[in-house]
Amino acid sequence: MTQGLLYVISAPSGAGKTSLVNALCAGAPDLAVSVSHTTRPRRPGEVPGQDYWFVEKTEFEQMIANKAFLEYARVFDNYYGTARATVEKMLAAGLDAVLEIDWQGARQVRQLMPACVSIFILPPSRETLEQRLRCRQQDSDAVIARRMEAAISEMAHYAEYDYLIVNDDFNLALNQLRAIVQTQRLTVQRQAPRLERLIASLLG
Amino acid sequence: MTQGLLYVISAPSGAGKTSLVNALCAGAPDLAVSVSHTTRPRRPGEVPGQDYWFVEKTEFEQMIANKAFLEYARVFDNYYGTARATVEKMLAAGLDAVLEIDWQGARQVRQLMPACVSIFILPPSRETLEQRLRCRQQDSDAVIARRMEAAISEMAHYAEYDYLIVNDDFNLALNQLRAIVQTQRLTVQRQAPRLERLIASLLG
Numbered sequence: 001m002t003q004g005l006l007y008v009i010s011a012p013s014g015a016g017k018t019s020l021v022n023a024l025c026a027g028a029p030d031l032a033v034s035v036s037h038t039t040r041p042r043r044p045g046e047v048p049g050q051d052y053w054f055v056e057k058t059e060f061e062q063m064i065a066n067k068a069f070l071e072y073a074r075v076f077d078n079y080y081g082t083a084r085a086t087v088e089k090m091l092a093a094g095l096d097a098v099l100e101i102d103w104q105g106a107r108q109v110r111q112l113m114p115a116c117v118s119i120f121i122l123p124p125s126r127e128t129l130e131q132r133l134r135c136r137q138q139d140s141d142a143v144i145a146r147r148m149e150a151a152i153s154e155m156a157h158y159a160e161y162d163y164l165i166v167n168d169d170f171n172l173a174l175n176q177l178r179a180i181v182q183t184q185r186l187t188v189q190r191q192a193p194r195l196e197r198l199i200a201s202l203l204g
Numbered sequence: 205m206t207q208g209l210l211y212v213i214s215a216p217s218g219a220g221k222t223s224l225v226n227a228l229c230a231g232a233p234d235l236a237v238s239v240s241h242t243t244r245p246r247r248p249g250e251v252p253g254q255d256y257w258f259v260e261k262t263e264f265e266q267m268i269a270n271k272a273f274l275e276y277a278r279v280f281d282n283y284y285g286t287a288r289a290t291v292e293k294m295l296a297a298g299l300d301a302v303l304e305i306d307w308q309g310a311r312q313v314r315q316l317m318p319a320c321v322s323i324f325i326l327p328p329s330r331e332t333l334e335q336r337l338r339c340r341q342q343d344s345d346a347v348i349a350r351r352m353e354a355a356i357s358e359m360a361h362y363a364e365y366d367y368l369i370v371n372d373d374f375n376l377a378l379n380q381l382r383a384i385v386q387t388q389r390l391t392v393q394r395q396a397p398r399l400e401r402l403i404a405s406l407l408g
Contacts, residue, residue, distance in 0.1 A: 166399065187367055
């Protein structure tokens with residue numbers, strides 16, 4: 001069984017990352033988003049092991065101490081993180097794992113899993129980004145400005161990624177994501193073990 | 205203008221490489237097969253600069269002495285080669301260039317143009333390969349055996365390539381080739397210059 005690959009996908013809010021990743025995974029049985037750990041309270045309807053692994057703060061901090069995370073972050077009073085064991089189990093089963101994380105998480109993952117493939121998604125224009133950040137609710141200009149600042153500081157790190165996609169036309173962007181995933185599976189390193197028998201019979 | 209990329213595509217005879225490459229280029233205005241130089245006599249209907257650049261043996265040997273070739277080979281009494289100037293002109297114009305060459309040519313090119321992307325195409329089975337080698341004409345078993353030997357010694361070098369494709373279903377193999385080409389265009393190094401204005405306006 002060929003090991004799966006790890007994909008790290010980042011984008012500013014408003015770039016349409018989650019819709020793209022969901023569509024990517026929906027059409028690919030061998031690709032799935034890795035389920036994160038969090039200390040935030042479970043909301044009605046959320047399923048443990050599907051939405052998140054819900055754990056206590058002390059447990060999360062113990063996992064940090066044990067270096068059990070590929071990446072984690074503290075957002076206000078809650079922790080969010082990707083357990084190394086979650087990802088390694090997927091990869092060992094031949095599944096590709098997708099992490100939807102920010103540039104800081106991506107940096108941590110790249111250090112621990114240098115073979116990961118990282119993709120950054122950009123919105124098609126400043127105007128679209130502002131609109132998408134505004135459309136979420138009826139927010140004050142100050143709130144929008146703060147979100148825009150956060151988006152800009154996320155986008156400032158695009159050059160640290162392997163691939164760059166602009167989400168202008170959703171289907172085009174989705175096809176580009178799919179082409180990237182398909183292409184990683186065609187490398188000699190990934191194909192040779194899978195084609196072992198064919199190659200032996202051709203060269204025999 | 206972003207520089208084009210150089211693709212090196214190899215396969216044993218009978219793997220269907222030329223049909224795949226032709227179909228790949230037909231759908232892509234920014235991708236073309238590089239026209240080789242040769243000393244073999246021009247055949248009726250062949251167009252210089254389209255089928256080959258036809259040159260005299262002395263001229264070809266002068267070009268070898270001047271290191272004007274990315275790769276060349278002597279086949280019986282004729283020379284065939286890829287002029288560095290031909291490829292560099294294409295790449296500078298933003299075109300991707302495709303070289304259909306054997307593993308020995310591929311090795312020469314990789315040394316001179318390490319940024320090239322190399323792809324090896326395999327036939328789907330030993331039986332199909334034998335059939336395809338036989339179908340060409342009514343050949344003696346000895347001739348077929350010699351072709352099979354040549355095919356095997358070509359295939360023995362598949363592991364030197366970046367990507368490996370099996371040409372079982374033609375359209376599937378073509379889509380895989382297209383995904384590889386599309387993906388190279390999505391790398392940050394290729395996208396960032398093309399998206400310079402968008403990025404400036406997003407970060408500005």
